[in-house]
Amino acid sequence: MIHLLPLRVRWCLWLVSTPSDCESIFGDLEEEYLERSRSGDPAAGAWLRRQGQRSTGPLLRCCYERGEFHLLFALVACGYLFPLRLLDLVWTFVLSQVPLKAAAARGWTELAVAVTCSATLGAVSGWLLRAGYGRDARRRAAWLAMTVLPVAPLLVRVSPGAWPPWTSVLLTLSASAALFACVCVGEQNKPSGRPLSC
C-alpha cells in the first residue's frame, strides 16, 4: 500500500530514517492504513499521504540529533573540500612561480587532474560508507552527494577567474558518480547490504 504515497514522500522518508526505522515506519503506516480501509474510512489514502508528509520533519530532526549531518559535513570538508582546495592552492603556487608570470585560468590538464581527484575522493568516500554503514551506505551516499552539491560551486568561487563556473557541475558529477558506483558495487556483492525497496 506504500505505493499510495507520492514518490517524493517515500524518497524523503527513506532519506531521513535508518534502514531498520524505515522498515518499521512503513510497516506501521501500512498496518494503520489497512485497518482504516477495512473499517470503510474513505479518507484512508489521504490519511496515509498526510502521515507520510508529516513524519519527514521529526525524522529529519532525529537525523540531526543522531549527529548524521555533523559527520557528513566533516567528511565533505575534510575528505573533499580540503583536498581539492589544497590542489587548487598548489596550482596557484605553480602559476605564481612561473617566470614572467602565467595566466590564472586553469587549463585542461589542471581540470582533468581536479576531476580525477574529485572522482577518487568520491570513490574513497563510497568505499568508507560501504565499509562503515553496510546497508545504510546508499542513504548516507545520497546525503553526501547532496552536501557536495553546494560545496563544489563554493570551491570554484574561492578561486575567482581560475575555474569556469561549469567546472563545479563537472566536479560534483564526477564525485557523486564515483561515490554511488562504489556504494552500489559493494551492495551487489553483499546480499545483506540490499537497500529497502521503499
Place this chain on the structure above:
Amino acid sequence: MLTVLKWVGVSVAGLLGLAVAVLLIAGMRPKARMLTVTTDVRLPPDQVWNWLTDPGKVKSWVGWMQEARNRVGSDGQLGAEQVWVMQDRNNSNRKMEIVAKVTESRRPRFFRATLTAPGGFTGVNDYQLDPLPSGGTRVTMTSTYNFDQWFARLLEPLITRSAHKKALEDIARLKQVAERTAATTPVSVTEQARSVPAK
C-alpha cells in the same frame, strides 16, 4: 572502520610519496629548468631586435607586464638594465619586479640577459635572431631558471611546463604584434630609398 581509515591514511601517504618521487625524478631530467621557444617573424633582424629590447615594445607582447623601463643604458647594449614590473593575478595581484641585465650583446643577432626577481627566481634568457632567406627572422628564446624556494624547486617540472606554455603565448604575440605594426606603419622615404637595391 578504523582499519579502513588506517588503509586510507596509508594510501594517501603512499600517493603523496609517489608524487614527490615522480617530481624529484622529473626534476633530474637533462633539460630541467630550461625552455626553448621559436618563431619566424616576417621582419628583418634589426627590427625584431627593437621589439626585444625597447621597453615600450616589450610590454606589448609579454603577458601580465604592467611596466617596463630602462634603468641603465638602452637598446640591448652590453650592461644595459631593464626593470619589468609584473602583476601577479595568482598572488592577490601583487607586483613583482624583475631586473633584466644584458650580459652579452651582438646586435642584431644575439643577446643574453640575466633575470633576477628577489625571493622568486634567477634566470638567463638567450635571444637568438637568425635571418631567413625570405627576409624574415627566426627568433629563438632559450631560458634557464633557478628557483629560490624549495617547494618551487620541487614543483619545477610543473612550473617549467606552465612557463613554456606562457613563453609560447608570448612569442606568438610578439610575431602577431610586430608583423601587424609593420604592416600598418607607413614606410618612410628614407627606408624606401634604403630598400631600393643600388644599380
